[in-house]
Amino acid sequence: MIPPDDLAIETRGLNLWYGSFQALRNVNLRIRRGIITALIGPSGCGKTTLLRCFNRINERDPNVRTTGEVRILGHEIHGPHVALEELRRHVGMVFQRPNPLPLSVYENVVFGLRVHCSAGALTRDELDAAVESALTEVGLWRDLRDRLDRRATDLQLEQQQKLCIARLLPLKPELILMDEPCSALDVEGTHAIEELMFSLRERYTIVIVTHNMAQARRASDECVFMLLGELVEHRRTADLFLAPSDPRTAEYIEGRYG
Amino acid sequence: MSGGTASPQPFAPTAGLLARRRRERLARGVFLAMTVLMILPLAGILGYLVVRAWPSLSWSFLVEAPARGMREGGIWPALVGTIDLVVISLAVAAPIGVLAAIYLNEYARDNWVHRVVNLAVITLAGVPSIVHALFGLGAFVYAARLGYSILSASLTLALMTLPVIIASTREALASVPRSFREACWNVGATRWQTIRAVVLPNSIGGILTGIILQVSRAAGETAPIMFTGAVFYKAVRGGTLLPYRLDEQCMALSMHLYTLATQVPNVRPSIPYATAVVLLAVVLLVNAAAITLRLRVRTRPKW
Numbered sequence: 001m002i003p004p005d006d007l008a009i010e011t012r013g014l015n016l017w018y019g020s021f022q023a024l025r026n027v028n029l030r031i032r033r034g035i036i037t038a039l040i041g042p043s044g045c046g047k048t049t050l051l052r053c054f055n056r057i058n059e060r061d062p063n064v065r066t067t068g069e070v071r072i073l074g075h076e077i078h079g080p081h082v083a084l085e086e087l088r089r090h091v092g093m094v095f096q097r098p099n100p101l102p103l104s105v106y107e108n109v110v111f112g113l114r115v116h117c118s119a120g121a122l123t124r125d126e127l128d129a130a131v132e133s134a135l136t137e138v139g140l141w142r143d144l145r146d147r148l149d150r151r152a153t154d155l156q157l158e159q160q161q162k163l164c165i166a167r168l169l170p171l172k173p174e175l176i177l178m179d180e181p182c183s184a185l186d187v188e189g190t191h192a193i194e195e196l197m198f199s200l201r202e203r204y205t206i207v208i209v210t211h212n213m214a215q216a217r218r219a220s221d222e223c224v225f226m227l228l229g230e231l232v233e234h235r236r237t238a239d240l241f242l243a244p245s246d247p248r249t250a251e252y253i254e255g256r257y258g
Numbered sequence: 259m260s261g262g263t264a265s266p267q268p269f270a271p272t273a274g275l276l277a278r279r280r281r282e283r284l285a286r287g288v289f290l291a292m293t294v295l296m297i298l299p300l301a302g303i304l305g306y307l308v309v310r311a312w313p314s315l316s317w318s319f320l321v322e323a324p325a326r327g328m329r330e331g332g333i334w335p336a337l338v339g340t341i342d343l344v345v346i347s348l349a350v351a352a353p354i355g356v357l358a359a360i361y362l363n364e365y366a367r368d369n370w371v372h373r374v375v376n377l378a379v380i381t382l383a384g385v386p387s388i389v390h391a392l393f394g395l396g397a398f399v400y401a402a403r404l405g406y407s408i409l410s411a412s413l414t415l416a417l418m419t420l421p422v423i424i425a426s427t428r429e430a431l432a433s434v435p436r437s438f439r440e441a442c443w444n445v446g447a448t449r450w451q452t453i454r455a456v457v458l459p460n461s462i463g464g465i466l467t468g469i470i471l472q473v474s475r476a477a478g479e480t481a482p483i484m485f486t487g488a489v490f491y492k493a494v495r496g497g498t499l500l501p502y503r504l505d506e507q508c509m510a511l512s513m514h515l516y517t518l519a520t521q522v523p524n525v526r527p528s529i530p531y532a533t534a535v536v537l538l539a540v541v542l543l544v545n546a547a548a549i550t551l552r553l554r555v556r557t558r559p560k561w
């Protein structure tokens with residue numbers, strides 16, 4: 001059993017409907033702090049949906065209905081006192097397609113700070129420092145230090161995706177959610193992002209959705225297998241792949257479906 | 259390289275393929291013909307108008323007032339009147355339309371109120387201008403006691419252009435990719451911050467284009483202003499920049515053209531054509547401005 005202080009995410013009896021279609025069924029999940037957890041499962045099993053519950057971005061869709069509890073760092077996030085803006089500052093998200101804003105590299109990185117601080121509250125030096133440290137952390141500083149005013153949308157895809165991660169860092173998030181962050185990237189880009197995940201581990205809790213079982217195996221500490229909106233198995237990655245306890249997991253990792 | 263035996267060439271066109279190619283050429287030809295057919299009348303109209311108008315086209319025609327019962331002189335009062343009407347009507351319709359569109363597209367939930375508003379916008383956009391005219395007459399001229407005036411006519415035009423501005427603005431807003439918005443929400447931006455930092459800078463070109471295209475509509479309509487504030491003739495000195503007060507009636511190009519063509523006997527035939535050319539030129543200039551603007555406006559959001 002994980003001590004409560006070590007829990008980054010906990011869901012209890014989480015259900016989610018898109019209209020009348022139930023996409024998540026009674027999901028009970030406990031994700032530990034400071035590790036990389038992979039969500040795997042065949043297409044349409046609700047990985048993205050579950051991920052998007054953790055910062056409540058699902059709720060932009062008017063026909064979404066959820067029941068059950070989601071606790072982030074021990075706090076229920078559906079409570080009346082929860083401000084979505086603050087929640088999302090603590091729980092950052094990276095998407096399948098890199099989505100840098102059509103602004104300069106610099107403005108992309110400081111975007112979150114500008115959003116959360118009133119105009120004039122930040123000095124140029126603070127912003128510069130934030131940019132340097134965030135870009136250093138994701139390994140873009142050396143490449144981009146002289147090109148901070150370039151449009152972010154003109155960068156290579158791999159750099160764009162790193163920038164999207166860097167954009168979260170100045171806000172000091174506890175969690176970083178990644179929804180198939182490598183699926184638009186080539187082999188090298190994928191490798192680079194995985195390296196980056198390793199270097200960010202421990203400081204941040206990372207949850208990554210992936211279609212790629214090899215990636216889940218390489219790049220995660222724990223692994224969650226989902227099927228048809230249900231959580232089937234959640235174990236240490238090595239255990240799940242070597243000795244799955246549920247026959248459905250075994251079938252999936254043997255490539256029987258998905 | 260051909261081998262020893264004369265095997266049939268597998269990639270040679272078959273009879274069926276040749277038939278498909280003929281049909282392909284035919285289809286292509288038809289589409290091209292339609293395109294040309296569409297351009298011909300346009301070029302025809304322009305050419306015909308300019309040729310017929312030529313004897314009257316001159317700088318003085320633009321800046322002088324009509325003389326001798328509108329049979330001579332220029333069109334200055336009508337030109338200024340049209341500009342006044344268009345500017346005032348858009349100054350009213352554009353802000354309202356853009357803000358309403360932002361609300362509808364960015365804030366409103368998809369419920370029945372929203373759907374009713376949508377339906378209303380679409381319906382209003384399809385209402386014939388003569389109906390707007392009648393409404394303007396009742397609402398602005400009589401009920402609001404603005405009388406027959408530039409103000410009444412402009413408000414009527416504003417009413418007419420408003421739904422189209424809402425629709426075109428919504429389209430421009432909707433063309434901003436969802437991923438930009440999600441990127442903002444995911445660092446905790448409010449909707450207004452998202453709109454200001456990302457949505458507006460990326461749609462402003464389309465929004466402005468939509469508004470400017472309404473200039474040509476407002477400038478060209480006759481019915482709404484005929485009922486509410488345009489007159490056949492108003493004595494105004496040529497060349498004065500602001501000859502009208504807001505509570506006065508004014509002349510307007512479209513109305514002037516109608517008058518010359520139907521109400522004034524023995525006009526020199528080139529004068530109505532020249533008036534039409536000026537009206538067209540105004541519209542084309544404005545449209546050209548819209549296109550340049552669209553190309554020019556690039557994202558440089560400020561904080």
Ligand SMILES: Nc1ncnc2c1ncn2[C@@H]1O[C@H](COP(=O)(O)OP(=O)(O)OP(=O)(O)O)[C@@H](O)[C@H]1O
Nearest residue numbers: 018021023042043044045046047048049050061211
């Ligand atoms: N906005 C939506 N409205 C209705 N149904 C949706 C919506 N989004 C997802 N779904 C449905 O919910 C189910 C789960 O979708 P989800 O995107 O979470 O799956 P996923 O596991 O991420 O799949 P993939 O691997 O293809 O990304 C799918 O059956 C999908 O069709």
Ligand SMILES: [Mg+2]
Nearest residue numbers: 047048049179
């Ligand atoms: Mg998905």
